[in-house]
Amino acid sequence: MEKKKLNIAVTGLNNIDSPGPGVPVIRALKKSGMDVKIIGLAYENLEPGIYMPGLVDKSYLMPFPSTGSEAFLERLAYIHKKENLDIVIPNFDSELFLFIKFNERLKQMGISTFLPTLEQFEERHKDNLPEYARKYNITVPESKPLVNIKELENLPKPLSYPYFIKGKFYEAFKVSNLAQSQYYFNKLSAKWGLPVVVQQAIQGTEVNVIALGDGEGNTVSAVPMRKQYITDKGKAWGGITISDERLLKITHDIIKKTKWRGALELEMIKTDDGEYYLIEINPRIPAWVYLAVGAGQNLPELLCKLALGEKVDPIKEYKTGKMFIRYSWDLIGDISDFEKIIVFGEL
Amino acid sequence: MSKLNSLAISENGFIFKPSTGESFVTNEIGLFIIQLLKSGKKADEIIQEIIKDFEVDNLTAGKDLYEFLDFLKKENMTD
Incomplete structure (x- = not known):
């Protein structure tokens, strides 16, 4: 039987010095065993992912989330009408609220997502971290x-x-x-x-975990990484997969206790005494996701399967010592492509 | 698995510590000592092997070994 081609919309195409996760998510999807058509959703007309050769099959500009839900849903409905979307993978913190809030509406339209619940999304906010830590017995730095x-x-x-x-x-x-x-x-x-x-501020080494929860307390995928090179914006410009049982146990515990649904990134500091402090939970795929793919866990592919209601067995194996190093690359484009995005909002 | 056995060590003396992602480079003698430690040799035996292979005296071999053991301990690479 021929595999169904999946039309997957992906946001976060801003592959800049503080990169969005869209481009690596798309690379992961293209590397998966799925037959995919990629629809890029961009908020700015100079997001590099729009112009990268062979990356997206089609791009559309979206209204900023702050414009309001009506404009947002209207634009998604227009894109859906043209592209018959199967799945959308939002990658920006600032848009997640809308995607989660209108999750059911999207489902009725025939668009699947696999996102945290509104409660899961809200309770892990930075300003709520001390309470979150008390509730789930996690060590966090003092904050206010x-x-x-x-x-x-x-x-x-x-x-x-x-x-x-x-x-x-x-x-x-x-x-x-x-x-x-x-x-x-x-x-x-x-x-x-x-x-x-x-x-x-906690003195120690910054270690992060990318993970995927199935919404029933199971960790479907988890890969820990140590940042090797951090930019002045605090972003990892290089990292390496590590074997850290304690860090993985903390991840599994958080996902189990919260019944986390969807992708997440745990940002932690490991002190010289071996203590782990959770400094942030990002409720989405992080920009370094392609390292997890390189280490053997294609998290975006697993997320798509979960979004489509397929059963996914947890993956526990990954290779340690896999590294990523970011680089910047000057793309040469043509004004006619830029014109299409500016005038028609699509390319 | 012991901490020493969890290390990934190349023939060139490059050591990768998977638990933290740190990497180190050691010289020929360090590499020699690690291999002997991994094979379960005791300090006295290692000193004798160093004397034989590197043609150094007992004092130098002992100094090399204990300095390297201090380094491994400091970097939390031994149990």
């Missing part, structure tokens, strides 16, 4: 969400310098004095809104 810049002058103990000041969705800066923290508070609140979160 702030809605007013004046609170920086009187942070509760034991919060002390240096600490990280973090935006609601993205970006974090390590600060060592009040002037720095006030500067970044203003910058982050203007860009991502409130609250801004202050989190105690």
Whole structure:
């Protein structure tokens, strides 16, 4: 029997210095055993994924999530009408709320997703991390969400310098004095809104895990990685898969206790004493997903199977010592492609 | 599996520690010592093997061995 071609829409095509996960997700899907047509969904007309040769079969511009749900759903319906989408994989934190909220509406349209529930999505927010840690018995650094810049002058103990000041969705800066923290508070609140979160800096090695939960407490896929090269934006520009049983156990426990549904990334600090501090949970596929594929676990493929209601057996094996190193590459495009995106919103 | 046996060690003396993702480079004698430790040799036996293979005296061989053992311990590569 011939395999059905799947029409899969993917967002996050901004393959820049703070890269979105879209391009590696698409590479993973193309490397899978599935027959796929890739529809790229972009928010900006210069997202590199639109123009990369052989990456997407078709691209559409989307309205920013902040435009409102009606415009968002209307545009998705238009794209669905033209492309008959089977699955959509959203990759931005800022759009996830809409995709989760309208999950049922998308399902009625015939578009499958495999995303966390709204409760799972909301309770792991940065500003809720201390409560989350208490509920699920996880160690986290001291932190406090702030809605007013004046609170920086009187942070509760034991919060002390240096600490990280973090935006609601993205970006974090390590600060060592009040002037720095006030500067970044203003910058982050203007860009991502409130609250801004202050989190105690923990000395240690940054280790991350990419994982996929089936929504019933099982970990379908999990690969841990140590960042080898971190950019000034805190992004991994190089990393290596590691064999860390304790880290995997923490991951399995979180997924089991929360019955996590969908992909996630755990960002942790391992101290010299062997303690693990959870600093963030990203409720989506991270941009380094292709390392997991290279190590033997094609997480986007597994996610698609779960989205289609297929039974997926957990994968436990992966190769350690697999590395990724990012690079930048100048694409040469033509103004006519740019024109199509600008004028018609699709390419 | 012992910590030493979990290490991936190449013929060139490149050591990869899978539990942390760290890597190290050792010289010929370090590589020699690791291989003997992995085969279960005791310190005295290793010193004798170093004397024989590298044509050094007892003091130098002992110094080389214990310095390398300190390094392995410091980097948490031995039990």
